[in-house]
Amino acid sequence: MPASFYKIGFGTWKMGGTTLPDPHNDDRSDIAAIRDAIDNNIVHIDTAELYADGKAETLVGQAVAPYNRADLFIASKVRETKLNYDAVLTSCAQSLDRLGTDYLDLYYVHKPNPDIPAEETAAAFNELIKQKMIKHVGLSNAGVETMRKYAAALDVPIFAAQCHYNLIVREPERKGVLKYCREKNIHFIAWRPIQLPCEELNIHGLFETGAYPLLDQIARKYAVSNAQIAVRWLTAQENVSLIFKTKNPRHLREIIDAADLSIDPADLKELTDHFPRQEDTGFTTTGKSPLI
Ligand SMILES: NC(=O)c1ccc[n+]([C@@H]2O[C@H](COP(=O)([O-])OP(=O)(O)OC[C@H]3O[C@@H](n4cnc5c(N)ncnc54)[C@H](OP(=O)(O)O)[C@@H]3O)[C@@H](O)[C@H]2O)c1
Numbered sequence: 001m002p003a004s005f006y007k008i009g010f011g012t013w014k015m016g017g018t019t020l021p022d023p024h025n026d027d028r029s030d031i032a033a034i035r036d037a038i039d040n041n042i043v044h045i046d047t048a049e050l051y052a053d054g055k056a057e058t059l060v061g062q063a064v065a066p067y068n069r070a071d072l073f074i075a076s077k078v079r080e081t082k083l084n085y086d087a088v089l090t091s092c093a094q095s096l097d098r099l100g101t102d103y104l105d106l107y108y109v110h111k112p113n114p115d116i117p118a119e120e121t122a123a124a125f126n127e128l129i130k131q132k133m134i135k136h137v138g139l140s141n142a143g144v145e146t147m148r149k150y151a152a153a154l155d156v157p158i159f160a161a162q163c164h165y166n167l168i169v170r171e172p173e174r175k176g177v178l179k180y181c182r183e184k185n186i187h188f189i190a191w192r193p194i195q196l197p198c199e200e201l202n203i204h205g206l207f208e209t210g211a212y213p214l215l216d217q218i219a220r221k222y223a224v225s226n227a228q229i230a231v232r233w234l235t236a237q238e239n240v241s242l243i244f245k246t247k248n249p250r251h252l253r254e255i256i257d258a259a260d261l262s263i264d265p266a267d268l269k270e271l272t273d274h275f276p277r278q279e280d281t282g283f284t285t286t287g288k289s290p291l292i
Contacts, residue, residue, distance in 0.1 A: 007235055007259045009044030010037040011245035016055030027059060033247040034063035040256055046243045048077035048110055049095050061100035069101060077110035077140055084116055088124035092133055106160055108138035112146045112292040122153035129156055143291040144180045158186050164282030165190035167206055167230055167275045171282050171291055182239050190234050193242040194227050201283060206230040212276055218267050228258035233271050235259045
């Protein structure tokens with residue numbers, strides 16, 4: 001396991017489009033952003049078949065082509081509508097094809113589907129492990145009960161759990177997922193660490209100044225940006241790493257630098273206990289989206 005996996009990885013949501021490919025997408029700048037991350041020693045690249053309906057995976061494949069595959073840690077996800085046995089096998093093969101690789105380091109259930117038994121999906125993941133198409137199994141957006149069901153049906157331990165988690169979204173800590181992951185030695189990976197603004201819920205991004213006075217104050221104290229404090233709050237926690245996305249080279253370096261900032265534990269505790277806006281449930285732009 002590369003050491004840098006444990007701190008920060010690079011996300012690809014909104015590369016190539018949103019849920020569908022954008023015909024006007026600037027593919028070259030997406031590829032350049034992924035390569036910039038790799039050139040700055042980020043080895044963990046996170047993508048999904050859902051992102052731009054496969055286009056993000058294609059862009060990742062193009063971006064990583066000149067690099068040594070063994071130096072990278074590539075993760076993708078099978079979407080919630082494809083969790084039947086045969087569908088998982090087909091989706092994984094298609095992802096590998098788009099990514100131009102013959103294995104994934106990590107393959108996630110993107111979001112559990114209550115209508116498809118965990119045992120059936122787990123059986124497909126067992127087969128993918130057996131065929132060496134994937135090295136590790138992950139669950140994304142799963143609650144503790146779902147994780148237990150998968151743990152019982154998988155031939156391998158769950159490797160990673162990916163959840164919406166940041167200073168605002170506290171669902172994984174409030175619903176026991178963080179604790180479960182620590183107990184079971186499962187990597188916990190926070191998605192959306194910097195938080196995009198959400199107009200529906202009147203939520204500002206964590207990179208914005210003037211939105212959260214406590215964040216402004218602590219960032220000023222260390223002469224860093226608000227985004228850096230948001231990232232450091234996550235990386236300071238036991239067993240927590242994160243994936244973030246940027247197309248801005250300055251932001252990339254800012255976030256990399258943030259992972260090891262020296263911060264008084266009292267300030268981190270103040271953020272944990274008194275961050276002014278805290279939500280018990282994760283959300284998307286269309287509303288609340290609890291762990292399943
Ligand atoms: N499992 C799931 O269901 C799930 C759901 C959502 C996301 N994810 C994964 O998690 C990754 C990260 O989440 P995300 O992309 O939604 O959100 P994010 O990384 O928290 O935020 C991305 C936004 O933050 C901006 N940004 C990045 N660094 C910044 C900085 N230093 N200062 C100011 N702004 C900065 C970026 O804009 P610029 O380009 O301008 O820097 C971008 O608009 C995704 O890409 C995806 O791979 C997984």
